[in-house]
Amino acid sequence: MQNETDKGLTAKSPHSDPLSWVEKYADYLYGFAMSRLRDEDVAKDLVQDTFLAGLQRLDRFEGNSEEKTWLTAILKNKITDFYRKRSAINLKVINAEDEQQDFFDAESGHWTEKHYPRAFGLEADNPLMMKELGSILNECLAKLPGLWFSVFSMKHMDDLASELICTELKLTAANFWVIMHRTKLNLRACLQKNWN
Amino acid sequence: MTSALKNIIYNCKQATFLIEKRIAGKITTAETLQLRIHLAGCSVCKVYQQQSILINRVFVGFKNTDFKLDEAFKKTLTGKIEKEINKN
16 A cells, blocks of 8 residues: 555546546536435535545545446435535424424314415426426425425435435434425425416 | 224324325325325315325426536536646
8 A cells, every 4th residue: 555645636547537527427416416406506516526525535446336326426425414414404493393383273183274285277297387397396495494305305316215314314203204294285385376 | 983083084284194104105004094084075185195296296307417517617627627636
């Protein structure tokens, strides 16, 4: 390991050519991050961090996996870190059980009238309509508390087991389901409000 | 009627909770039955369920390729990588 110090960042890995990274992988990694974060600035930052982290670990990249897979793994870790940080910030603010209590009547558990789910009146096979709905959904997602968004995204985009998400974000199972429920109630209400 | 059953038949909060739990995880056989009974009599929660499933579909429906980086940012990025490589 003696010549390791000589290598430094200029080390040319026989398995990797960082100068071609942006060309080859930037769009892919950005898409990967965006589909999970729905936030352009954060996604850009994480893509940049991924490349820089990749450069620093270049000597450890042994070409056992595809370059793309390797970089994606780095990005995945960064996204998880981001979820964790964002959730921690929000943890104190939320008491999920208290928020939006008024979706339902406290006594009976019935929908309150102003929160009645109403049909969106859309055609699910109309791609333009679905696209429009998608962009409204993104705006609604941006309004969610960070912890809720993290839970929702980890569950659906990465299809992670609930237990794993609870461990990552330090949640109890009961809390996890309360958040999943609240998140969906909020997203649905937000869509109803902004659709049409 | 058991109290659990009574509870769910009239309780939309509990019903929507079970809907979410069923979509993203598992519910018990008893809960499945409770939910079925609730949905049979509650058109509002039926709308909710449809829309909840739709939201998941739309959320997951975004493809990685739906998002593209602008060229300016890519250029900056390339610059930063070059600079980092040439650092020492």
